[in-house]
Amino acid sequence: MKNDSDFENFDTSTLQQFGSVIILDQNFHVLGVSENALQELELGNQENVLGESLKAFGANIFGKHTAKVFRLLTNIKDHVISRQIIPLKLANKRVYLKLSLHHNQLFIEWEEQFKKYTSAKKIHEFSFLLDAIQPNNWDLVCHAINRLLRFEHVFVVQVQETGYSQVIAEDTSDGKQHYKNIEFSKSFMPKEVFPFYSMCSYRYSPNLEDKNQEFYFNSSKVNLLESQLAPIPELHQIFLSQKGIKSALFFSIHVDSKFWGLLVAHHSKEKHIDLQQRKLCTFAIQNATSKYENYLKQNLLDRHEILKSAETELKLDLSKSKTVNCALVQHMPTLMNMVHADGFAIFNQGDVYFEGLCPTTQQLYEIVSFIQSHTEKSLFKDNNFRLNHAKNISGKLPFAGLLYLKVGLSNDHILMWFRKESASKALNLQFTPATSKRDSPKISVSESINHDIAQPWNDLEINFVLKLNQILKETIVSKLKERQLWNEQLLATNNELEMLTFTLSHDLKNPLSILKIGLQFLQNNKDTIDPTSIHKWYSNLIASTESIEDIINNVVLLCQHKTSTLTKEPIPMAYNLQQIFKDSSVIYNDYPCDISYGRLLPIWAEKGALYQIFSNLIGNAIKYSTNSVRATIHINSYFEDGQVCYCIQDQGIGIPNENLNQIFEIFKRGNNVNAIEGTGVGLSLVKRIMERLGGNVKIESEIGSGTTVYLYFPMVEDFPPSMLLD
CATH class of the missing domain: 1.10.287.130 (Signal transduction histidine kinase, dimerisation/phosphotransfer (DHp) domain)
Structure with a gap:
């Protein structure tokens, strides 16, 4: 028989030895029976039972409890109750009889009862430990469980988004830590084993070395994973056996209805744990999980309030007379911290801004180009970016994880968050199947250090980035x-x-x-x-x-009557000036010229206005440098009296002294430029735009030596520190 695809990797024909099971259809006909059940109840071989009605021989099994058992089975079948556990005597042995319904099949399971009750002292001590457990203290949870079980080793393993499993808490009989903070590779908790552990509150094996009992079934589909007697996955069974473990308990932990991890208890000797003790442990773990979920929800609420505050502040700044990029630059530290990143960068039309752990400017250009060539999505994330894509980027990347957001619909405005690697020691499991009947399958364990892996971004952080994108889209529409x-x-x-x-x-x-x-x-x-x-x-x-x-x-x-105003933002100038010089060189290709730069400070202005100013001045500097074989222009800037002063110096023909006081008047040109084409409008336009920006312009010149133009731009407020980095 072959079960559902999720369970194909599990043995569906054998069960563990510590109990028995009979499975019925809804008409109480036997679909399957375990080897122990046949022997304990003296039912003969499986042919005598399979397909028969339990009512025909139920009285021989349950004796005086027959009517009660059938009444409970009927109630479970009719969904009056979900399941039932009753202690009774079966085949002259005290057992726990467990009745349940799974996929329209009735399960009757029983196992030996080892304790009639748990002492009041033990329950009182256990309750005290439960009350003492803090919302995020899994070490104390391990300690509380072990006070009840008395196992040699109890630990909590959390399955991470990456597929790795990390031991986050531990309690041992010798007081030493054996696994805490160690990671297991993806091979330790493959997705194939998730259904086995997640569908039951716990899994139990009193002796991993016991030979499994046979399970007999007819042609109907029976899912033995619903039974507590289902064997431990072969991978884990071999691993534990090689570690000298005989007895093991696995309690599943679900957070927000998702499989989150396991609390695992190990012992090197066979150890029978009574059902009621296992139920107490289950209750304790559910209690701790509930506290942990409340802790996460409160943390989410706190984080949500912080994020809402950041959103409000960002919206306020975006609504002011500044551009989207200006507000983003001012909030770079906040935007980085909101998603727990180690670095943050903004790419805006070739200009770049950095905060924290970031790549170089050249690497950033290459990252943008690489991502744009591979996806058109607005959001891209990869916590293994360096591992997966470093070969496409020049130089060593200082980060491991990347979160990428394309602002609006534009490919020239991009936000990027970076996370450093979280290097950790990992245990890798390699399964070697048996090659012959004489051989046994083996697990080889190797240890490695994980590199180039960053902590993944969680849902709250991703939602903040998506919300940020929505805010920016709305603002961009307004700014447009x-x-x-x-x-x-x-x-x-x-x-x-x-x-x-x-x-x-x-x-x-x-x-x-x-x-x-x-x-x-x-x-x-x-x-x-x-x-x-x-x-x-x-x-x-x-x-x-x-x-x-x-x-x-x-x-x-x-x-x-001209009343229009210019919207000012801090504009970085290095990239812009280089582009303007390139454009001007193309226009005036008959005038060979080089350019050099000093410090290029940002300017509070409007980008289009700055283009008009500098394109006129740089164009003039090239055009009027015909007296040199290959002229040089030098551009520098500095702070002066609360203003940013830009100085543009050429080696051109100069302006006669008698023309200097009229040079900004429209159609006025120096009397030495008759042979050079021009209209006399450019400098007049420069002065007019400077005045509308609240600034000023002045010119110094000497015939035959060149001209120096000084532009004075008023400061609106201090620049963000990241814009002043050389």
Whole structure:
């Protein structure tokens, strides 16, 4: 016979020796019977029993208890009660008779009763220990269980998300620690054994060396794993036997209805533990588990309150006049601690920010590229990232685990959390099956150190990251609306500038031409012109000057009603300046030029405005350096009087001293640039944008030696420390 697929790896034809079992269908016909039951009840061979009705020979088995047993079986079959245990005499031996229902099959099991009762003193001592158990003190749980069992070794093993099993508590008869803090590899608790341990509150084997009894069954499906007599998985049985263990108890621990681990008791000699003692231990472990669950729930509530507070604070900062990235940079330590990470990094359009244990900038770029090429998901996590993917990243990674979040739908704004490795000693089990009937299967045990494995992120931490992503999505939508408004205002500004340029370059030409012609005419004909003509020309000149005045007044009025503002955030400049220089070099490819950098401080400004400023200045520096075979531009910055000052120095042709005081006026250029193409609008635009940022610009220049431009950007507040790292 073959049972459900989950149990195919278990022996379904034998049972342990310490009890007996009969399995019935719902009509009380025998589906299966154990070898001990046939012998103890003198039922003959299995052919006499299988398929027969228990009612035909039940009275011979249960005697005066027959009616009670059948009444209980009927109640269990009808789901009036779930199970029942009754002490009685069976085949002249005091036993515990256990009646239960599993998958519409009635189980009748019995085992010998070794104790009639547990002393009041023992129960009082046990109750005191139960009351003393703290919510997360599994060592005291082991001690309490061992005071009742008197085994040589009791320990708690927790099955981790990684598949490894760690011994987290221990109590021994010699007072020494043998397993505590040691990890077993995945081979120790493979998923195939989970059903065996999880479906019962405990598993028991008084003597692992006893030969199993046969179990006989007909063609119906019978799941023997529901029976306490089911044999211990071969893997664990061989392992314990090689360790000299004869008697063992395994109590399953379930947290939030999930299989969490085992409390294991070992003894080197055969030891029979009475059923009521096992039930007391089960009660104690369930009590401790309940306390532990409450502890976890309270811890979750506390953590939830902390996370809610962090979310509220982040939302508040995001709602201020700062960009999403600015708020994230300011909260880097908090965002790192909220998920118990050892490091945190932000990647934003090529700019990077680090907190704690992090890779290098180059490694971060490679990690982003690698993950983006392998998944389109917003969330990626791997607590073995270094073990699994280090070969794809240059250099040694300082972390083992990675949690990756793509902000919104953009691939250029990414948050990453890092965890260091939690190196631990692990025991590896290698199962060697028997090669012949003379051989026995063996377990070889080896010890290794686990590297490149980090503590996995739990559900609470993942939920916080997902909640963070939702908050950022909502904020990005809001900021996009603000940006759309800014773009509209910027478009209006550009339209205004175009209108101003057109007005000054076109509309003023006509009145100015009239003035010029009229003055020349009056100058050339002052001796011959008649009074009427003079009056006519003067009228025309006055009209022309009035036209010029009207045009200028209209432009001034338009500028005075400009009310749009720029949203400021701290902008790191290294990457931006390198990109602007590359773009400018392409535009002015006829002017070979190199660039060098000093310290490049961040700037409180708007990224688009900074691009306009620096692209104009760097473009000018390249364009006007034609007097050098290969010119060099140098950019440096420093703090001065609560401002960030940027200094852009070139080796160009310079600006004549007489033109310096007019160089920021629109269409004004130095009188030495006639051969170099230009409009005279760039510096005027730079000054105008600087003024809207609340800053200032000044120029120093010397003919033939070059020009230095100083930009002064006011500080809104102190920069995050991570932005000031060189």
